[in-house]
């Protein structure tokens with residue numbers, strides 16, 4: 001049986017590792033929704049429920065030296081890169097124990113230890129990832145920078161400029177586009193000049209790959225191909241993963257742009273966990289083992305949330321601490 005690589009649980013079959021990763025991601029965002037209902041998260045919250053297979057498929061090909069720069073919908077990418085779930089949850093819950101001591105919140109987690117960061121500015125993950133890719137190119141190793149964005153982000157100037165420069169200089173940049181067919185309320189089909197984002201890659205001298213982002217096995221395979229290409233110095237890649245957002249754009253979104261039944265239909269047909277479970281069971285996997293994985297991840301995340309909610313919040317008097325640096329990049 002195939003075993004998971006170093007990023008998976010040691011010795012666990014790769015199928016279990018993939019299912020577990022998705023289960024953990026789902027449990028994480030469900031914990032965030034729980035925290036929101038308890039009134040401990042202020043400001044907008046964008047969860048990724050329905051999109052677990054994309055980040056979980058990406059995870060296996062990531063090495064510690066690679067960099068991931070994500071978007072406003074970043075929790076799953078952070079977990080895929082190895083960001084500590086407790087520190088991330090504490091950041092989202094605005095605690096002093098958070099990744100950025102509670103000052104960044106859910107849209108701005110930064111973790112130098114794992115080379116992970118995110119931005120709430122749509123499309124701006126790409127120029128930041130380009131900077132990493134440029135540095136990696138100068139260093140001469142085989143590290144890769146991944147810029148994650150949505151279909152909306154792929155229509156920004158920053159995305160285009162980053163791909164132009166990465167293509168011209170053959171930089172190790174992978175643009176991961178999570179195409180959930182909506183930029184808030186705007187359908188991809190109404191504003192895209194092409195049927196896919198991936199097919200624009202030839203204009204950038206990039207490799208373009210399209211994958212069903214509800215299928216974790218397919219994402220893992222395609223993402224590995226993208227990373228091999230970039231690591232080998234053959235230039236940038238666009239990986240477009242089509243997927244579905246099960247909740248509103250943000251929590252509180254009245255979703256006037258899609259009927260409730262549509263949301264229910266998407267959940268019924270395209271839940272990546274349900275789809276993967278069906279595949280594993282058809283191959284002879286025991287339902288009890290899969291139930292055990294789901295239950296363990298859910299209860300683990302509940303415990304984590306309970307712990308985090310006991311943590312201190314930052315002292316308002318220190319609101320500007322750790323926010324600015326001096327010119328040498330040291331905390332002021």
Ligand SMILES: Cc1ncc(C[n+]2csc(CCOP(=O)(O)OP(=O)(O)O)c2C)c(N)n1
Nearest residue numbers: 073120121122150151152153180182183184
């Ligand atoms: C530069 C910029 N313009 C507008 C916004 C407001 N905004 C936040 S998310 C979003 C849509 C993003 O859509 P997409 O990139 O497809 O990602 P998704 O929300 O579907 O994951 C917009 C317009 C923003 N944050 N930044």
